[in-house]
Amino acid sequence: xxxxxxxxxxxxxxxxxxxxxxxxxxxxxxxxxxxxxxxxxxxxxxxxxxxxxxxxxxxxxxxxxxxxxxxxxxxxxxxxxxxxxxxxxxxxxxxxxxxxxxxxxxxxxxxxxxx
Numbered sequence: 001x002x003x004x005x006x007x008x009x010x011x012x013x014x015x016x017x018x019x020x021x022x023x024x025x026x027x028x029x030x031x032x033x034x035x036x037x038x039x040x041x042x043x044x045x046x047x048x049x050x051x052x053x054x055x056x057x058x059x060x061x062x063x064x065x066x067x068x069x070x071x072x073x074x075x076x077x078x079x080x081x082x083x084x085x086x087x088x089x090x091x092x093x094x095x096x097x098x099x100x101x102x103x104x105x106x107x108x109x110x111x112x113x114x115x
Contacts, residue, residue, distance in 0.1 A: 002026045002104045006095040008080075009109035017083045018111060022095035024076040029099035034078045035069065038091035038111075045094065051078060063089075085113045 008020035022034060035050025035058075049059045049069040057069055068081045076097070082089065090113050095106040 002097055002099075002101055004095050004097050004104045004106040006093075006106040006109050009093060009111045011112045011114065012085055014085060014087055014113055014115050016085050016113070017081070018085065019082065020080040020093060020095070020109065020111075021072075022078050022080075022097075022106065023072075023074065024097040024104065027076060027097070027099055027101060029101055032076065032097060032099035034071075034076065034095070034097050036080050036093050036095055038089075038093045039108075040091050048093065049080060050096070082111070085111075087113045087115045089113050 003026050004024045006022045012018050031053050033050050033052050036048040037045045038048050039045040047060055051057045051069045066084045070079050092108040093111050094108045097104045
């Protein structure tokens, strides 16, 4: 069973920065994609960014040039550096892990950007 844990998030003023961390344990697969999605109340969960096990990245247009996703040195860890944050980035952010074993989510962390 894969277990996904996320940390980071919180309250920041517009223009500020935050860093999210995510670690997935229990996977025996050598291939995976990890990333973040976000969700506003009453809206669908949307992709923010993801990165493959070989470092191929994909970003939502709304965060390109402001957010950077990267792999950590520890196995199955990823980071999301969020710069130049805007009030519209306010949402619950969920870390996601996908492999042949299945799709797994963390519980989510609130990111609030005040204007």
